[in-house]
Amino acid sequence: MTKTIPSESVLSALKPEEKNIYEEVVRTTLAMFHEDYEYEETAIETKVNELLFYTKGRVEVKKGWKSLFNEKEGKKEDAPVLPAVQKNDTTCSKLAIKEGFTKPPQPYTEGGLISMMKTAGKLVEDEADSDILKEVEGIGTEATRSGIIETIKKNGYIEVKKNIVSVTEKGIILCEAIEGNLLSSPSMTAKWESYLRKIGEGKGSQENFLKNIKKFLNATIDEAPKKLETESLAVVVQNQVDTQTAGTCPICKDGQMVDRKKLYGCSNYKNGCTFTIFKVISGKKLTQKNVKDLLEKQATGKLKGFKSKAGKPFDASLIVKDKKVTFSF
Known part of the structure; x- marks a missing residue:
């Protein structure tokens, strides 16, 4: 089919979309055998009232294969086309103040985080470290990056x-x-x-590798708490503690009941207080109010939805007795 040269009548019978495709194929094929497109990279320094302004762009020398295509008006190029100028040419300048607003960086998506981990070498100033990170494709591997993000999220x-x-x-x-610590830099992976x-x-x-890692981690553990002593950060820490605690322990009256995923446990456990409240008891998930009642009143109202080991449903109240949560019928 490519050896057949279509006649004028055949071309005129084509639909507009078919004709556009045909012409695009012809132009692209001819362009492969056409002359090169030539241009000169240009940098112009313009002095205005003793202030230097720099303009970078290009000056077109030969159209070449580009003459086969109609360049769209207003199309953005990598560098603007500059006029042909000579050294010491005079220019007429029009100065104006332009007001605008900077835009904050676009927030990351999970996919963006993975890309950033892969190209982490670009963020490292040390040339040797940067080269290593580029060679190993950044932090983690294709198989582990999404898992690392999932762990941080969890x-x-x-x-x-x-998203x-x-x-x-x-x-x-x-x-x-960890601010300022090697742990916070991609350079750690490189080293x-x-x-x-x-x-x-x-x-x-x-042995030396593991010994140095242990030494590094011990130093980090010793140093990190000192960073948390600032007043502003102390507020953030306290807010975080408050969101993870349900209230004061009703047994020791001193510790806080800390959220530990499947249960609330007393923060005073190191001193012997082992009081806990499981979030799910006999198949029933406790509400925040249920937990609050146990801590403040040592008892809940009658609750529905419990199931025995035999699978039979039953209703009961929960009470704090003998330093543990038990049923009251």
């Missing part, structure tokens, strides 16, 4: 709403605690990768 450091990622108060505390290569080459040992 532990409450970030939250995702409508937009935002840092929680708990995440802010973590960021403040670990560098030493792993030494091990592979027989120039390093696994």
Whole structure:
């Protein structure tokens, strides 16, 4: 079919869409054998009242294969086409003040976080570290990056709403605690990768690698709490504690009942208080009011929805007795 040259009548019988496709194919094919498009990269310095203004762009020298295509008006190019000028040419300048607003960076999506992890080498100033990160494709691997984000999300450091990622108060505390630490920089991955290569080459040992990691982590654990002593951060920490506690322990009257996923446990457990309230008891999920009643009144009203081990439903109240939660019929 490509060897057949269509006549004028055949071309005129084509639908507009078919004709556009045919002409695009012809132009693209001819362009492959046409002359090169030539231009000069140009940088112009213009002095206005002793102030220098810099303009970068290009000056077209030869249209070449581009002459086969109609360039769309207003099409944005990588660099503007500049007029041909000579050194010391005079110019007429029109100066004006332009008011505007800067836009904040676009919020990250989960996909954006994965891309950022992959290209983390761009954020590192040290050239050697940057090269290593580019070679290993950043932090994590294709198989682990989404899992890392899921773990951070599950532990409450970030939250995702409508695919937009935002840092929680708990995440802010973590960021403040490790600010300026190697743990907060992609360089840590690069340095670990560098030493792993030494091990592979027989120039390093696994024992030294693990020893240095342990030393680094111990130093971080010792240093991080000092970062949390500022007044503003103390408020954030207290807010985070408040959101994770249900109230004061009714047994020791000193500890706080801390949310531990499946239960509320007394924060004074190190001193011997083992009082706990499970969030689900005999198949029934407790409400916040139920928990509050147990802490403040040591009893709830009559509740429906419990199930025995045999699967039979029953109603009962919950009470605090003998330092534990039990049924009252």
